[in-house]
Amino acid sequence: MSADGLDVAVVGAGIVGVSCALFLQADGHRVTLIDRAAPGEGTSFGNAGVLSASSILPIATPGTLARVPSMLLDRHAPLRLRWTHLPRMANWLRHFVQASRPGRVEMHAHAIRALVEPAGRAHDRLIQRCGAGDLVRSGGAFKLACDAAFFDQTTRLERHFLERYDIPHAVLSGDEVREHEPAVSDAVVRGLHLEANRRVTSPVAYTRRMVETFLAEGGCVRREEVWGLDLMDGTGLVTASGRHPFDRVVIAAGAFSKKLAAEAGHRVPLDTERGYHVEVPLPAHPPVHAMQALEHGFFMAPLEHGLRITSGVELAGLRAAPDYSIAERLVPLAGRYVRGLEDTVRSRWLGFRPSLPDGLPVIGASRRHPQILFAFGHQHIGLTLGPITGRIVADLVAGRDPGIDLGPYAPDRTFH
Numbered sequence: 001m002s003a004d005g006l007d008v009a010v011v012g013a014g015i016v017g018v019s020c021a022l023f024l025q026a027d028g029h030r031v032t033l034i035d036r037a038a039p040g041e042g043t044s045f046g047n048a049g050v051l052s053a054s055s056i057l058p059i060a061t062p063g064t065l066a067r068v069p070s071m072l073l074d075r076h077a078p079l080r081l082r083w084t085h086l087p088r089m090a091n092w093l094r095h096f097v098q099a100s101r102p103g104r105v106e107m108h109a110h111a112i113r114a115l116v117e118p119a120g121r122a123h124d125r126l127i128q129r130c131g132a133g134d135l136v137r138s139g140g141a142f143k144l145a146c147d148a149a150f151f152d153q154t155t156r157l158e159r160h161f162l163e164r165y166d167i168p169h170a171v172l173s174g175d176e177v178r179e180h181e182p183a184v185s186d187a188v189v190r191g192l193h194l195e196a197n198r199r200v201t202s203p204v205a206y207t208r209r210m211v212e213t214f215l216a217e218g219g220c221v222r223r224e225e226v227w228g229l230d231l232m233d234g235t236g237l238v239t240a241s242g243r244h245p246f247d248r249v250v251i252a253a254g255a256f257s258k259k260l261a262a263e264a265g266h267r268v269p270l271d272t273e274r275g276y277h278v279e280v281p282l283p284a285h286p287p288v289h290a291m292q293a294l295e296h297g298f299f300m301a302p303l304e305h306g307l308r309i310t311s312g313v314e315l316a317g318l319r320a321a322p323d324y325s326i327a328e329r330l331v332p333l334a335g336r337y338v339r340g341l342e343d344t345v346r347s348r349w350l351g352f353r354p355s356l357p358d359g360l361p362v363i364g365a366s367r368r369h370p371q372i373l374f375a376f377g378h379q380h381i382g383l384t385l386g387p388i389t390g391r392i393v394a395d396l397v398a399g400r401d402p403g404i405d406l407g408p409y410a411p412d413r414t415f416h
């Protein structure tokens with residue numbers, strides 16, 4: 001490394017890539033952020049905005065598996081599957097089933113916790129550096145249920161892990177929930193208050209604020225599609241404008257990272273858990289917390305311009321046409337949990353959660369090409385984990401110990 005740092009390219013300007021760029025820049029590297037779209041316009045655009053301190057349970061659990069058959073028959077369930085995509089997902093689903101075994105769930109929860117625990121501090125570093133404090137709200141988040149027995153059953157495993165890892169939470173009656181959040185309807189009888197969770201009032205504004213700082217501190221943003229890696233003669237990227245040499249390349253292209261990882265010799269079972277949102281006007285007395293409707297799995301997030309209702313998972317790959325009815329159907333259901341909700345849908349959106357079947361991201365350097373680093377696959381909590389991933393990537397480039405065992409996130413780990 002020369003005295004004034006390395007030339008580093010980061011492919012993908014979502015929350016993960018932007019965070020990598022900022023932490024690398026702070027180490028004195030000359031960083032180029034490359035994206036075919038404007039920064040923050042991918043999956044990082046339309047999420048629920050939750051900075052979670054509590055999301056440590058992987059999606060693959062024995063309970064999830066047991067519910068799959070009934071969920072596939074229920075059009076309001078948090079899982080939809082396009083049957084035509086099934087053959088292409090067979091491998092991913094096979095690994096997912098294996099990852100659901102109790103011993104695996106323990107291991108994966110431990111590995112997610114290792115990232116979630118320092119994630120808040122990594123956000124705080126970027127919030128302070130980028131002056132983004134005005135976009136962040138504290139006070140926790142709620143999981144709400146209209147059926148007490150359903151609440152007890154569906155939150156049992158999660159509460160077990162919250163207790164084990166000493167993550168602040170409280171089980172509340174409906175009335176206790178309403179003391180914290182008067183916008184919650186009388187139909188709600190139980191709530192899980194995840195007290196340390198925060199939220200941003202606009203995920204895209206949060207990412208843009210970071211990009212502004214990156215640019216102001218000398219970073220470079222290029223709007224180009226990356227066609228491939230150039231590993232024949234040093235390290236570089238190939239785009240329509242030619243070959244671009246770099247000392248290091250970070251692949252942070254979210255759900256689209258699979259092909260680039262394969263070019264570096266890593267066949268990772270990356271697929272996408274698609275997710276939708278619709279936005280409706282904020283009610284006259286708007287909620288001030290992000291909330292999840294447990295019976296249907298969707299989230300309700302009060303943002304700057306409206307209440308964003310985000311869907312569960314659709315398994316249909318990257319190319320299938322959107323089916324916005326999945327999210328539109330959630331609006332009347334949301335009205336059961338929140339008072340005074342209007343059903344005028346003002347915007348609709350589809351995003352691609354980048355997901356590995358074990359629920360863990362890929363973070364680390366390629367064994368074969370150590371100058372290529374991976375930072376993708378953050379599934380349902382990529383907004384939460386973007387900054388900690390950026391910190392780890394910068395540590396790896398600098399040769400510092402990240403203080404976290406990176407084995408569980410290795411690109412060549414065993415997935416079953």
Ligand SMILES: Cc1cc2nc3c(=O)[nH]c(=O)nc-3n(C[C@H](O)[C@H](O)[C@H](O)COP(=O)(O)OP(=O)(O)OC[C@H]3O[C@@H](n4cnc5c(N)ncnc54)[C@H](O)[C@@H]3O)c2cc1C
Nearest residue numbers: 012014016036042043044047048050226254275382383384
């Ligand atoms: C409905 C929904 C709700 C969610 N809610 C939350 C939440 O509340 N909290 C939370 O923590 N997480 C949440 N998530 C998850 C989170 O949004 C994602 O994990 C996260 O945005 C992934 O960030 P990323 O930077 O990896 O990917 P992206 O934001 O998708 O960024 C990848 C970028 O790479 C670019 N790219 C891809 N290929 C190329 C190429 N070949 N050349 C150039 N550019 C390329 C794309 O244009 C894109 O901008 C939610 C997700 C969804 C779908």
